[in-house]
Amino acid sequence: MKKLINAPEDVVVDALQGIEAAHPDLRVDHAHKVIYRGDSPRNGKVGIISGGGSGHEPLHGGFVGLGMLDAACAGEVFTSPVPDQMLAATKLVDGGAGVLHVVKNYTGDVMNFEMAAELAAAETGTQVVSVVTDDDVAVQDSTWTAGRRGVGVTVLLEKIAGAAAEQGRSLEQVADVARTVNANGRSMGLALTSCTVPAAGKPTFELGDDEYELGVGIHGEPGRERRKLATAKEYASLLVEPIIADLPYAKGDAVVCFVNGLGGTPLIELYVLYNEVAKILDKHGVQVARSLVGSYITSLDMAGASVTLLRVDDELMSLWDAPVRTPALRWGI
Amino acid sequence: MKKLINAPEDVVVDALQGIEAAHPDLRVDHAHKVIYRGDSPRNGKVGIISGGGSGHEPLHGGFVGLGMLDAACAGEVFTSPVPDQMLAATKLVDGGAGVLHVVKNYTGDVMNFEMAAELAAAETGTQVVSVVTDDDVAVQDSTWTAGRRGVGVTVLLEKIAGAAAEQGRSLEQVADVARTVNANGRSMGLALTSCTVPAAGKPTFELGDDEYELGVGIHGEPGRERRKLATAKEYASLLVEPIIADLPYAKGDAVVCFVNGLGGTPLIELYVLYNEVAKILDKHGVQVARSLVGSYITSLDMAGASVTLLRVDDELMSLWDAPVRTPALRWGI
Numbered sequence A, B: 001m002k003k004l005i006n007a008p009e010d011v012v013v014d015a016l017q018g019i020e021a022a023h024p025d026l027r028v029d030h031a032h033k034v035i036y037r038g039d040s041p042r043n044g045k046v047g048i049i050s051g052g053g054s055g056h057e058p059l060h061g062g063f064v065g066l067g068m069l070d071a072a073c074a075g076e077v078f079t080s081p082v083p084d085q086m087l088a089a090t091k092l093v094d095g096g097a098g099v100l101h102v103v104k105n106y107t108g109d110v111m112n113f114e115m116a117a118e119l120a121a122a123e124t125g126t127q128v129v130s131v132v133t134d135d136d137v138a139v140q141d142s143t144w145t146a147g148r149r150g151v152g153v154t155v156l157l158e159k160i161a162g163a164a165a166e167q168g169r170s171l172e173q174v175a176d177v178a179r180t181v182n183a184n185g186r187s188m189g190l191a192l193t194s195c196t197v198p199a200a201g202k203p204t205f206e207l208g209d210d211e212y213e214l215g216v217g218i219h220g221e222p223g224r225e226r227r228k229l230a231t232a233k234e235y236a237s238l239l240v241e242p243i244i245a246d247l248p249y250a251k252g253d254a255v256v257c258f259v260n261g262l263g264g265t266p267l268i269e270l271y272v273l274y275n276e277v278a279k280i281l282d283k284h285g286v287q288v289a290r291s292l293v294g295s296y297i298t299s300l301d302m303a304g305a306s307v308t309l310l311r312v313d314d315e316l317m318s319l320w321d322a323p324v325r326t327p328a329l330r331w332g333i
Helices: A008-022 A083-091 A107-124 A154-164 A171-184 A232-246 A267-283 A314-321 B008-022 B083-093 B107-124 B154-167 B172-181 B232-246 B267-284 B314-321
Strands: A028-029 A034-037 A048-053 A071-077 A097-106 A128-133 A186-192 A211-214 A227-228 A256-262 A288-294 A304-311 B024-029 B034-037 B047-054 B072-077 B099-106 B128-133 B185-191 B210-213 B225-228 B254-261 B287-294 B305-312
Touching: A008 A028, A008 A034, A008 A048, A008 A071, A008 B267, A008 B287, A028 A083, A028 A227, A028 B210, A034 B210, A048 A083, A048 A171, A071 A083, A083 A097, A083 A107, A083 A227, A097 A107, A097 A154, A097 A171, A097 B128, A097 B287, A154 A171, A154 A186, A154 A256, A154 A304, A154 A314, A171 A256, A171 A304, A171 B024, A171 B128, A186 A232, A211 A232, A211 B128, A227 B024, A232 A267, A232 A304, A256 A267, A256 B107, A267 A288, A267 A304, A267 B008, A288 B008, A288 B267, A288 B305, A304 B154, B008 B024, B008 B034, B008 B047, B008 B072, B047 B083, B047 B107, B047 B154, B072 B083, B099 B154, B099 B172, B107 B128, B128 B154, B128 B172, B154 B172, B154 B185, B154 B254, B154 B305, B154 B314, B172 B185, B185 B232, B232 B267, B232 B305, B254 B267, B267 B287, B267 B305, B305 B314
Parallel strands: A048 A071, A048 A097, A097 A128, A256 A288, B047 B072, B047 B099, B099 B128, B254 B287
Antiparallel strands: A028 A034, A034 A071, A186 A211, A186 A304, A211 A227, A256 A304, B024 B034, B034 B072, B185 B210, B185 B305, B210 B225, B254 B305
């Protein structure tokens, strides 16, 4: 297994130490594997936490900081954090205005975040609202979910809800913004290769040298179908057309266009793909208001990409443009 | 070949179109394959250009913008741009205060940038100063260079010299800052896998399943030796100790610590490596003043990483901290 790691069982612990060492603004509660803002809790500000299995970096830990998340819980690779982690994170960021839980729709995550919210209410009386992301149009139910999977929209939601919280809005208002983002966002991805989970030591699934998986999930779970390798133009079409048809996005809509790498795909390929995506949107009359190109929600070393569209109005755009200062997303400050 | 591309011969053209579509602040001269700031030339500001073979993204095009490069020339994959490209870029960014050429030490790049500087002087009388980076301690001469190769320091130099130019310093002053950065920076990298050049369609070199290449170059050119796979702790030691011994970095020195992915390595592994690097620096009493963790100078889809240290004083640190607004590096604005 070709990875820059020590022992497979130490990957998450070691990476958390690396994050703490590299980013002086952040703190890590190593006992609970929680990354949090050094200035937590912010008195009177709604706290926002997220979390999930590790292996999707920079999601979520790389999005902790001013204008985005207050804390992130790191589970083992591709494994939901346990409720005690989210409970610890909730306490760390509770500034008296309530805490929003951002949860990707995977069975384990949903269950464990729910339990944490109940524990927080019982132990400290903290008001918690959960918003679940389920933006992946590839499959309705999957091996990991009832309903759709939560993928790329989670990144955009954490940014936009984070800005709303930074403005001093109430928990219900921040949760409303978050729900609006999820309702207006759709995603789909494809894998050129499998990923390799460190503890397994071999690829999660087998793909022929001439095949790719369309609609793959971020843990390598199956998508819609396997197809023969094609061109960036065809990949873009097979990702974007189902996304557009699903919401549907209409002529005149303004969107944030997010082309994401899955971990093993370099940036030059993402720009080639972005170019094809932009041409399809143009053909449909969908206007790209903002774009994001890079590897922000990954699947370990998987080669491949996903596309996320988020329909935005002036309100969401202004929250998107608001200052953010995290390891992986930063502007305006 | 598993890549998100159309035809191999169109990769650079397509990626440039993608960059232009994704980043409204930037412009692309497609005839010359030059990415430049939309507000070029800046009257009275020293212009800074760089360039080189494509396949190292975001270097250099992703570093065009306020506080960093004014323009970047994109050669074919792993192939130097031709002098006409650098000439076009020099003209585009010439605001009357002269133009700095930042050149990585590879034979083709050095020769072609030199020729472009002569052409610019002859055609428009533009004053050009070139600064060459040669920070790779792995090998003295290589298949691609006389002397050491220019690698990770180039990223840090473009940021710091860019800030100096933005402050209105003269060409000689900006060039001095650039030379100081190169003189105080050292790098070394390793490859877990080869990369695959699109036009070749197969890996540049063969590495056994249990091997890695220590001291690899960013085109896959040979390094110091092939070794059996080891741990992140050992990789860090084999990269950092030669860097420290080379300058040498001494107890009490403050550094920018830059842990860079080569394109196919995901962020979680870079943080594991960063943690080991930080421990070694701590042991030597070298103080990390700033850190940068991510894939900023890549080798297509190669799995692996490099480490760069840059010794900084208050002056370099303040230039590092100055606002920058490019696709790949952004803060303060």
